[in-house]
Amino acid sequence: MKITGAKVYVGGPGKNYVTLKIMTDQGIYGLGDATLNNRETLPAAYLQDYLIPNLIGMDPRTSEDIWQFFYRGAYFRGGPIAMAAFGAIDMALWDIKGKLAGMPLYQLFGGKSRDGAMVYAHATGADLPDLMESVTHYIEQGYQAVRVQCGIPGMPTASYAVPAAKGGKGDFITDFGGIRPKTEIWDTDKYMRYMPNALAEVRQCFGPDLKILHDVHHRLLPREAAEFAKAVEPVGLYWLEDPTPAENQDALRLIRHHSTTPIAIGEVFNSIWDCNKLIENELIDFIRIAVTYAGGITPVKRIVDLAGMHHVKTGFHGAPSHSPISMAAQAHLNTWAPNFGIQEYLVLGTPECDAMFPSEHRIQGGMFFVSDAPGLGVDFDEHEATKYEYVPGSHPIVRLKDGTLWNY
Ligand code: KDG
Ligand code: MG
Secondary structure (H helix, E strand, O other): OOEEEEEEEEOOOOOOOEEEEEEEOOOOEEEEEOOOOOOOHHHHHHHHHHHHHHHOOOOOOOHHHHHHHHHHHOOOOOOHHHHHHHHHHHHHHHHHHHHHHOOEHHHHHOOOOOOEEEEEEEEEEOOHHHHHHHHHHHHHOOOOEEEEEEOOOOOOOOOOOOOOOOOOOOOOOOEOOOOOOOEEEEOHHHHHHHHHHHHHHHHHHHOOOOEEEEEOOOOOOHHHHHHHHHHOHHHOOOEEEOOOOOOOHHHHHHHHHHOOOOEEEOOOOOOHHHOHHHHHOOOOOEEOOOOOOOOOHHHHHHHHHHHHHOOOEEOOOOOOOOOHHHHHHHHHHHHHOOOEOOEEOOOOOOHHHHHHOOEOOEEEOOEEEOOOOOEOOEOOOHHHHOOOOOOOOEOOEEEEOOOOEEOO
């Protein structure tokens, strides 16, 4: 069996999805997602210029060897652009393997450990009453878990993922006005004073059963993160996400020394080497890796197994930037993984998105139910894809009041 060709598409309804389609001499094709938020053209160029020309003629069933060929063969290791490109190839090869076997991917991993996988939504508010309304909206749809983010009085611009003014809901991360980022001002003192009480009010309002998650988005130093994690202990968070950047993996010990609040980290990681110490030293409770930026199903499955040995559960990244293809790859892992925790799920789910990526996967009552179609169980309508073009976008950057550049 041989790979005969591959195509890359950039664009989508309201998002720049990077979609890879690998064709074979047996008529079976595989699909992969290389979307790297706000840098989408780069994995696409890597695929077009270097990876696809090497793929032609390879046996698609040798997915492990192909992964090693590209990873080791690049000489320079890792990085989100390369890993997103390798990730798309790996997903597409697993898709082909599942279609050849006539089985949904979760069967190839070891079968079902559960019927549905719990997902969480994003509740946001410009202020606390606005946030409560947003949480209520998701509970009414059957969600058992929500990530809560809200504006902080006195911060000149909104804090992470919060609408700047009352009225809007949803994720306000990518600005499709161009590649020059807008600036937000961050004030740690105001956040530390306000947010623990705000989280306590959410708990008080919605009772003990709601799973409440909160994302600090790398804004605190390790000591501040420890203080925050300790302060929110009475809230009983399901997780506290990215309380501090984890580039210095040892710094996470400080949080563990002071608090039992569950910690979730990893959405910016690209490999097992970014999280092996965090996992082996049991400094986190959830690993947030994504099959796109971390190089596909092959390496992520190894991370899931390592995590399982250390009581670390999965909580894969699922921001709206991921296409239904990588979300399906994660859904198959979620259906199998004995140490599954929760899945972030924010695929747009619009009629336009469903038309471009048809599938029988379904979300119901805050749970993701994977379809039994062979492979990933998602198709790609190339005709629909031609309706969309790449639209340049950017994340904001963050500065402190005195102008110092801070962590977004
Ligand atoms: O591109 C960056 C987003 O994916 C990120 O800001 C989303 O933090 C995020 C989350 O938890 O979904
Ligand atoms: Mg996050």
